[in-house]
Structure formats: C-alpha cells, structure tokens
Amino acid sequence: MPRPATAFTGAQEMKKTVTWILVADHQHARVFANDGPGRGIEAVDDIALDTHLERSGDLDPHDPDTGFSAKDGVHHGYEPRSDPHRKAGRRFLKDAVAALDAVERKHGFDRLILVAPPRALGELRQMLPETLKQRIIGELDQDLTKATAPELATHLEGVLAV
Known part of the structure; x- marks a missing residue:
C-alpha cells in the first residue's frame, strides 16, 4: 500500500547554526565563525580590535592620591588601589563585548x-x-x-566539530 502524501517536502532547508569564537586578551580581540560541522573556521573581518597598553607608570603619571591617617590626622600619599594598566585592559575587553553584543542583537550568530x-x-x-x-x-x-x-581549529576540536 502506498504511503499517503505529506505536507513536508525534502526541499525544506534547515537553518544553519552559526558559532562565533571570540579569541581575546587585554590587547587583542578577533572573532572567528563556524557554519557547521566540517566547515572549518574563518575570521570575521568586521570584528578585530587591537590596542597597545602602556606600562602602568606611563598610563597614570599623576602624583599618588592623598590618604588620611586617623591616628595623627596627617595626610599621607598612597598608591591608587587599581592598576591603570589593568583598567585599560578591562576597558578594551568591554569594547570587544560591546561589539559582540551589537551583532548578537541582530541575530548574527547562534552560539559563542x-x-x-x-x-x-x-x-x-x-x-x-x-x-x-x-x-x-x-x-x-x-x-x-x-x-x-x-591552529585555532585544532585547539577547538574538543569543543566544536570544526
């Protein structure tokens, strides 16, 4: 007996799953994309950020902040609690996250x-x-x-079917 016809045709195409890979440190950020198993990875040229962080002493040349000593009421100089080099590195990472977020809002990728x-x-x-x-x-x-x-694809083999 023949099978009844169904509304599904083999012509329907599944939406591909796009995975983005953010490769970053505090001075460099690159994004790569994978469109599915066996497709490899390619650089996303629109998102590549680079900066050069100066040494901490060069980033914050002002005199140390003034502190207060309760014991003798005299103000003493002390070094700032945050390292300006690290602060600049975090600002750089925030820029990379903002770029990713902008693309994600437009449904530019599915996984990260x-x-x-x-x-x-x-x-x-x-x-x-x-x-x-x-x-x-x-x-x-x-x-x-x-x-x-x-090289990156080799490192990702345990995480992603490249």
Missing part, C-alpha cells in the same frame, strides 16, 4: 565560544550581558590571540 587567558576569561564572563552568556557553549583558558585559523 570564549578563548582567552585565565584572567581575561574571568573578566569576560563578568562583563557579558545575559543574552551572550546564554549562547556560550564552550571556553578555552589559553592565550591563542596569535594563532592562525587552522
């Missing part, structure tokens, strides 16, 4: 993988808006900012 050295990775986790956090499918705590696309 973060690749960064441990400290930068922790800071990225804290900065990501909830919408981006929900897209994370994996993380690598390595500095791969200088890796080529094929």
Whole structure:
C-alpha cells in the first residue's frame, strides 16, 4: 500500500547554526565563525580590535592620591588601589563585548565560544550581558590571540566539530 502524501517536502532547508569564537586578551580581540560541522573556521573581518597598553607608570603619571591617617590626622600619599594598566585592559575587553553584543542583537550568530587567558576569561564572563552568556557553549583558558585559523581549529576540536 502506498504511503499517503505529506505536507513536508525534502526541499525544506534547515537553518544553519552559526558559532562565533571570540579569541581575546587585554590587547587583542578577533572573532572567528563556524557554519557547521566540517566547515572549518574563518575570521570575521568586521570584528578585530587591537590596542597597545602602556606600562602602568606611563598610563597614570599623576602624583599618588592623598590618604588620611586617623591616628595623627596627617595626610599621607598612597598608591591608587587599581592598576591603570589593568583598567585599560578591562576597558578594551568591554569594547570587544560591546561589539559582540551589537551583532548578537541582530541575530548574527547562534552560539559563542570564549578563548582567552585565565584572567581575561574571568573578566569576560563578568562583563557579558545575559543574552551572550546564554549562547556560550564552550571556553578555552589559553592565550591563542596569535594563532592562525587552522591552529585555532585544532585547539577547538574538543569543543566544536570544526
């Protein structure tokens, strides 16, 4: 007996799942894209940020802030609590997150993988808006900012079917 015809035709195409890979440290951020298993990864040229962080002493040349001593009532100089070098690095990461967020709002990718050295990775986790956090499918705590696309693909084999 022949099967009844159905409304489904084989011509319907599944939407491809786009995965973006953010590879960053405090001075470099690049994004790569993967369009599915066996497709490899390609650089997303629209999102590549670079900066050069000066030494901490060169970033904040003002005299130390003034503190207060309750014991003798005399003001004493002390070093600022935050390192300006680290502050500049965090600002750079915020710019990278803002660029990703802008693309995500336009539904530019479905999933996200973060690749960064441990400290930068922790800071990225804290900065990501909830919408981006929900897209994370994996993380690598390595500095791969200088890796080529094929080298990066090798590192991602455990996280993504490249």
